[in-house]
Amino acid sequence: MIQKPVGKVDGMAACLGKPLYVExxxxxxxxxxxxxxxxxxxxxxxxIDTARALAVHGVVCVLTYEDVPQDHPITLAAExxxxxxxHDRVILERTVRFVGEPVAVIVAETxxxxxxxxxxxxxxxxxxxxxxxxxxxxDDGIPLYGPGESFVHFDNGHxxxxxxIARKDRVYQDVETVLADCDVVEDVTVHTQAQAHIQxxxxxxxxxxxxxxxxxxxxxxxxxxxxxxxITEGLGIPAYRLRVIKPKVGGAFGGKNTSYFEGLVAAxxxxxxxxxxxxxxxxxxxxxxxxxxxxxxxxxxxxxxxGTFRALDIDMLINGGAHGEHSxxxxxxxxGNTMPIYRCCEAERFTGRAAYTNLVPAGAFRGFGAPQVxxxxxxxxxxxxxxxxxxxxxxxxxxxxxxGEKHPFxxxxxxxxxxxxxxxxxxxxxxxWEEEYPSHRVDDHTIQAVGMAIDMHGSGIGxxxxxxxxxxxxxDGSFTLFAGACDLGTGGDTILLQIASQTLNVDMERVQIExxxxxxxxxxxxxxxxxxxxxxxxxxxxxxxxxxRRIGETAQKLYGLEEPPHLSDGELLDGGGNRVDTxxxxxxxxxxxxxxxxxxxxxxxxxxxxxxxxxxxxxxxRVDTETGKVTLLNYVAMVDCxxxxxxxxxxxxxxxxxxxxxxxxxxxxxRFSKTGAMLSNDLQKYRIPCSMDVPPIQVEFLESxxxxxxxxxxSMGEVTFHTAAPAIREALxxxxxxxxxxxxxxxxxxxxxLEEQKEKGGRLPC
Amino acid sequence: MQVSLHVNGRPVTWETTLSQTLADALREHxxxxxxxxxxxxxxxxxxxxxDGKPVLSCSLLLCRLSGREVTTVEGVEPQARVLASYLxxxxxxxxxxxxxxxxxxxxxxxxxxSAPVSEETVQAYLAGNLCRxxxxxxxxxxxVKYLNRSQNGTV
Numbered sequence: 001m002i003q004k005p006v007g008k009v010d011g012m013a014a015c016l017g018k019p020l021y022v023e024x025x026x027x028x029x030x031x032x033x034x035x036x037x038x039x040x041x042x043x044x045x046x047x048i049d050t051a052r053a054l055a056v057h058g059v060v061c062v063l064t065y066e067d068v069p070q071d072h073p074i075t076l077a078a079e080x081x082x083x084x085x086x087h088d089r090v091i092l093e094r095t096v097r098f099v100g101e102p103v104a105v106i107v108a109e110t111x112x113x114x115x116x117x118x119x120x121x122x123x124x125x126x127x128x129x130x131x132x133x134x135x136x137x138x139d140d141g142i143p144l145y146g147p148g149e150s151f152v153h154f155d156n157g158h159x160x161x162x163x164x165i166a167r168k169d170r171v172y173q174d175v176e177t178v179l180a181d182c183d184v185v186e187d188v189t190v191h192t193q194a195q196a197h198i199q200x201x202x203x204x205x206x207x208x209x210x211x212x213x214x215x216x217x218x219x220x221x222x223x224x225x226x227x228x229x230x231i232t233e234g235l236g237i238p239a240y241r242l243r244v245i246k247p248k249v250g251g252a253f254g255g256k257n258t259s260y261f262e263g264l265v266a267a268x269x270x271x272x273x274x275x276x277x278x279x280x281x282x283x284x285x286x287x288x289x290x291x292x293x294x295x296x297x298x299x300x301x302x303x304x305x306x307g308t309f310r311a312l313d314i315d316m317l318i319n320g321g322a323h324g325e326h327s328x329x330x331x332x333x334x335x336g337n338t339m340p341i342y343r344c345c346e347a348e349r350f351t352g353r354a355a356y357t358n359l360v361p362a363g364a365f366r367g368f369g370a371p372q373v374x375x376x377x378x379x380x381x382x383x384x385x386x387x388x389x390x391x392x393x394x395x396x397x398x399x400x401x402x403x404g405e406k407h408p409f410x411x412x413x414x415x416x417x418x419x420x421x422x423x424x425x426x427x428x429x430x431x432x433w434e435e436e437y438p439s440h441r442v443d444d445h446t447i448q449a450v451g452m453a454i455d456m457h458g459s460g461i462g463x464x465x466x467x468x469x470x471x472x473x474x475x476d477g478s479f480t481l482f483a484g485a486c487d488l489g490t491g492g493d494t495i496l497l498q499i500a501s502q503t504l505n506v507d508m509e510r511v512q513i514e515x516x517x518x519x520x521x522x523x524x525x526x527x528x529x530x531x532x533x534x535x536x537x538x539x540x541x542x543x544x545x546x547x548x549r550r551i552g553e554t555a556q557k558l559y560g561l562e563e564p565p566h567l568s569d570g571e572l573l574d575g576g577g578n579r580v581d582t583x584x585x586x587x588x589x590x591x592x593x594x595x596x597x598x599x600x601x602x603x604x605x606x607x608x609x610x611x612x613x614x615x616x617x618x619x620x621x622r623v624d625t626e627t628g629k630v631t632l633l634n635y636v637a638m639v640d641c642x643x644x645x646x647x648x649x650x651x652x653x654x655x656x657x658x659x660x661x662x663x664x665x666x667x668x669x670x671r672f673s674k675t676g677a678m679l680s681n682d683l684q685k686y687r688i689p690c691s692m693d694v695p696p697i698q699v700e701f702l703e704s705x706x707x708x709x710x711x712x713x714x715s716m717g718e719v720t721f722h723t724a725a726p727a728i729r730e731a732l733x734x735x736x737x738x739x740x741x742x743x744x745x746x747x748x749x750x751x752x753x754l755e756e757q758k759e760k761g762g763r764l765p766c
Numbered sequence: 767m768q769v770s771l772h773v774n775g776r777p778v779t780w781e782t783t784l785s786q787t788l789a790d791a792l793r794e795h796x797x798x799x800x801x802x803x804x805x806x807x808x809x810x811x812x813x814x815x816x817d818g819k820p821v822l823s824c825s826l827l828l829c830r831l832s833g834r835e836v837t838t839v840e841g842v843e844p845q846a847r848v849l850a851s852y853l854x855x856x857x858x859x860x861x862x863x864x865x866x867x868x869x870x871x872x873x874x875x876x877x878x879x880s881a882p883v884s885e886e887t888v889q890a891y892l893a894g895n896l897c898r899x900x901x902x903x904x905x906x907x908x909x910v911k912y913l914n915r916s917q918n919g920t921v
Contacts, residue, residue: 007854014862015850015869017799017839024798198898200803200811200863250801250863251898282804489861489899648857652904656860659901683808683896691892691902 001501001508002711005648008494009513010248020248022204022220023279030206030275031060033268034114035284036104036121038096041130041358041676042144045094045123048104052120058113061271062121063105065094068267069236073151076234076258077325077363078226080464080525082153084332086165086324088145091234091263096125097144097322098360099677100287107268107276130358132676134319135296137163137355144322144356156328157353165320165354166328170335172408173347178311182302185311186384189298190376191742192725194291194319194670195663196680197365198688201250202285205265208275215269216243220250222257222486223526228518231263235270242266246516252488253660254364257528258325260289283681290363291670293318293330293354295372299380302345307390309399312339312348316373320354321361326368327354333458334369338377340407340612341420341456342399348409358676364528366657367721370457371664375743378453378726382733391437392730393428396454397421403704411462412609417704417714423616423638424454430636430698431618438734441766445626448633451731452618455722458610459534459706459715465607467531468522469539471500471511471547473599475591477570477584479504479511479547484524485536486516490717491649492532498645499537499710503544505567506583522602530715533645535607537710543603550599555586558595611706613641613714617658617723623735625754625764628747630666630732632695635724643712644701650716654699657720663689665725667744737765771834773797774841782828788814789823792838799839799866803896810895813867814838820874822894839866845873852912858904864897871895872909883913 014020050062068091077085092102104121108114131142145160152158157167179185205219221227224244232239249256261278268276280288295318302311316334320327335350381399385392401407403418428434431450439449470482481500487493493513501508515521524536552564555572559565565572565580572580581589590597618636623629637654644650667687671679680686705712729740738753757763770779773795780791789812792800800823803809807825814823815837823836839846846869853859853868875883875891888909889902897905911918 005855005857008857008859011854011859011862012847012850015839015853015859015865016843016846017797017801017866019798021801021863023793198896200801200809200861200896200898202803249861251861253898282806489863491857491860646857648855648904652857652860652900655901655903656899657901660898682806683804684806688896688898689901690894690896691889691906694902697901697903 001498002645003643005646006494006498006508008491009497014248021201021250022206022218022247025218025247026206026277027275030277031107031109031268031272032111032114033265033276033278034106034118035102035288036106036118037288038099038101038103040096040125040127041099042128043096043125044128045103046126047124049122052122053106053117056113056117056120058109059117060107060109063092063107063264063267063271065092067271068092068234070094073149074230074234075325076230076260078221078223078230078257078259078526080226081229084156084328085326086150086152086156086158086328088150088324091267098358100360101322102264102288105264105268107272130676132357132359132672134294134355134357135317137357138353163356165324165356166331168328168331168335168352170350170409175311175313175347175349178347179300179302179313182310183305184303184384184387186301186380188376188380188383188741189296190379192295192372192375193743194294194362195365195668196286196291196670196686197253197255199251199253199255202280202282203256203261203289204279205261206277207265207269209269209273214241214243215266217262217266218245218247219262220256221246221259222252222488222528224486224516224518225484225523226526227259227262230259231266234263235266243519246486249488253366254368254528255289257364258290282683286681287360287678290325290361292365293320293362293372297373297376299376301380301384303384307388307395307398309342309345312345314339314350314373316352318354319357319362321357321359323361325361325363330369334373336409336411337370337457338373340401340410341454343401343405344407359672360678366660366718368718370455371661371722371725374455374722375726379729379741382730383739386733393424393433393452397424411458412611416611416708417642417706418614419640419702419704420454420614422702423614423640426700426702427452427616427618427636427638431620436620439766442622445624446622447625447735447766448622449731449735450618450620451727451729451734452616453723453726453730454614454616455719456612456614457530457715457719458612460531460607460610461529462607462609465525465531465535467524467536467539468602468604469536469543470522470600470602471543473547473551473587475587477587481511481513481540482521483513483515483536483540484521485532486527488527490653491646492527494649495533495645496536496540499540500544502711503541504547506570510570530717533713534709534715535605537713538605539603541710542605543601546601546603547599550601554590554597554599555580558589608708611708611714613716613719615639615719615723617727619724619727619731621728621731623732623750628750630745630750632662634695635697637697637699639699639701639716640704641716642706642709642714643703645713650701651699653716654720655697658697658724659689659694661721661724662694665728665743665745667746669744737762767829769829769832771831771836773836774838780828784829786828787824788826788828788831788836791828792823797838797840801863801866810871811864811867813870813895815870815874820871839869842873849873849912852908853905856904856908858900858908860899864895868895868905872912876913881914881917883910885910
């Protein structure tokens with residue numbers, strides 16, 4: 001069943017609008033929640049007067065900081081424990097640190113009453129001086145957190161009095177010495193902006209008391225177990241008192257890997273002992289949750305005159321916003337999932353710091369630190385090739401890492417599967433590199449050009465991720481697969497079913513899947529770090545292999561055979577290929593009075609390393625030198641994600657990742673007022689690509705075989721994102737000779753760059 | 767206040783308020799296909815038909831729709847199922863949240879255009895149906911195959 005384009009198991013039901021998502025499960029009698037948001041970027045709450053709100057007909061209660069534990073800082077990052085994220089918040093804060101931060105929650109019989117109540121909460125703030133510029137935030141004397149207000153499980157470089165959320169350094173040899181000895185050093189600094197996730201479904205959570213002192217929560221999240229652990233920790237109740245279920249999720253992209261809202265809803269249920277629901281508007285979802293980390297990345301790439309890379313130094317500063325969720329691991333990925341795409345230089349260094357500012361927090365977003373660095377790293381490679389007069393694809397071919405090669409910053413240390421070189425060669429053919437490179441003039445104000453970029457990512461988190469999966473044989477000869485993994489719309493459930501049915505050697509219809517429920521499914525760290533296929537897939541395969549052995553042993557005993565029979569197409573066959581019994585009859589027999597044997601096997605996977613998938617992206621575009629407008633003509637994405645379990649789902653992942661990055665490259669931008677309020681706070685003010693904006697995307701897979709992956713598979717969720725922005729930058733370099741170092745590349749920025757080039761006496765390359 | 771209209775072919779009289787949107791009312795009455803993605807008529811996820819034409823139900827007040835005919839995916843399920851099978855076969859449903867709005871747009875388009883339909887035509891029709899997962903290309907492939915299915919002999 002693998003390598004087949006089967007449709008998603010829940011696809012038809014979703015298309016027909018059947019009740020699958022959180023909001024579809026909220027009963028009419030549920031209380032509705034409304035969050036009162038802070039109008040100030042940095043303030044201490046002196047007093048909250050809820051009397052007027054409580055007087056509104058239908059308002060049941062108002063939650064404030066007084067209703068949740070304040071003495072124990074947690075992180076809302078839904079990462080596996082012990083989290084690398086800095087613990088710096090509680091479920092409801094007494095100090096607010098960004099415009100929009102929750103101050104109170106109205107709990108009411110109706111949405112209208114909740115909204116009316118929210119307008120009548122009287123808060124007395126003591127204002128503090130905020131700061132918004134992450135490039136000057138460190139050591140500016142305005143610490144966001146005082147003593148005792150933050151906590152870390154292990155030294156992640158957190159220094160609250162200096163506004164440093166976290167720090168991550170990697171060093172291999174003496175980079176300054178080698179750089180000083182290089183023939184040429186490319187030194188480029190890029191600024192990449194915050195980006196909004198804009199999942200189709202905003203954040204939403206429903207929770208009810210089960211009558212036995214426990215809470216049942218149905219929430220649109222990326223990790224049921226981490227959400228359960230974090231929220232119960234924040235509320236000071238035992239984890240077993242909260243059951244977390246993830247139904248179908250309407251997109252996440254990392255934005256639901258921080259449990260912003262679950263704690264508020266659980267607190268409301270604890271206080272009222274009634275079902276409670278919170279459905280966020282688009283504006284609330286954008287202003288309360290999180291963004292991609294804005295970043296400044298300085299890349300110094302030293303090379304010899306023939307283009308051989310000799311030294312690579314990357315300094316990354318990211319804007320964590322008001323809270324520390326995910327910042328440490330974003331820095332981890334910023335170096336670890338970018339630099340090892342090239343053969344290790346004589347010396348390499350990565351220096352990463354995350355700064356606090358009084359802006360909406362940054363968090364996890366597809367790519368997770370890599371897109372920011374790849375924009376600069378691939379930019380430096382483009383610039384170096386341009387400077388040396390070399391074809392940029394040749395420069396990359398000369399320096400990329402190959403299968404079998406080692407890199408000190410790579411998870412696991414060595415590349416065990418890669419067809420990166422072929423990705424580049426084949427992509428060049430498909431885009432028409434030879435004919436188009438680097439650019440040519442179309443008319444007096446239009447230039448056409450090609451550009452490319454390469455990237456890698458990880459598959460799970462090496463040395464940290466662990467999951468289990470359980471498979472049971474039912475009395476009717478069907479199997480049930482229990483997995484705590486979280487399909488976010490990508491098709492993870494379908495992929496796991498394909499792996500299970502492949503391993504069990506039965507039709508997919510014979511395997512049912514139960515997922516994402518802390519009560520009924522085994523532990524899974526959840527859907528982040530591109531994990532489901534590689535990490536959970538391995539655990540599923542292990543469970544199913546155990547099941548095959550158990551069936552064989554049990555049948556051997558039952559039928560008195562010399563050798564255990566094997567399972568093929570729903571039948572048990574002996575060594576000679578003769579039918580011993582059908583699986584269905586066998587299952588009935590072992591479930592009966594004589595045997596009473598339930599076969600259940602739990603598999604496991606501990607991620608030893610995070611094998612990198614690769615993408616080579618190529619863009620053909622036109623730029624109008626009079627207006628600065630960039631028009632994308634087409635894109636070629638060459639992908640090595642190991643064995644492709646489902647070619648259709650994989651292809652759509654690639655197309656979707658590239659489209660998201662096109663928006664990031666050209667126009668998506670989160671803008672804030674001088675007082676820290678988000679200006680681009682809805683879909684009219686924050687533009688994402690529409691159908692007219694995305695050019696044809698040609699996707700081709702060249703499969704390597706990853707020995708540690710299930711059937712040779714690696715990940716592909718995040719790696720698909722990073723190439724579009726640096727490929728567009730390179731094409732614009734080829735078209736205009738200008739380096740566009742600040743995203744998004746708006747027409748204004750292109751025109752300004754052309755103007756500056758002209759003033760310096762430069763000219764267009766064609 | 768009450769308003770009487772037709773929903774999915776059936777006459778209904780619904781209790782409403784001056785501020786209730788059509789989207790909220792439809793969901794309240796069990797049409798879970800109607801999804802709200804932006805509340806301001808930008809994303810297209812709440813697309814339904816009003817007298818047979820696609821409209822954004824988050825931006826219409828129910829109280830103004832007396833006597834009108836509203837259609838959701840629930841009301842055209844047989845046709846929706848056919849189009850959905852093309853979308854699922856392409857893997858273009860992804861998270862699925864925008865799929866019902868997409869389906870109502872393409873089924874409306876089918877009534878307005880005749881085969882063969884080009885990818886560019888579909889691309890323009892879909893400009894008001896945002897999708898964050900797929901990058902649209904699979905949705906275009908599915909729609910083109912669906913709209914041209916009679917020509918391709920795949921009906």
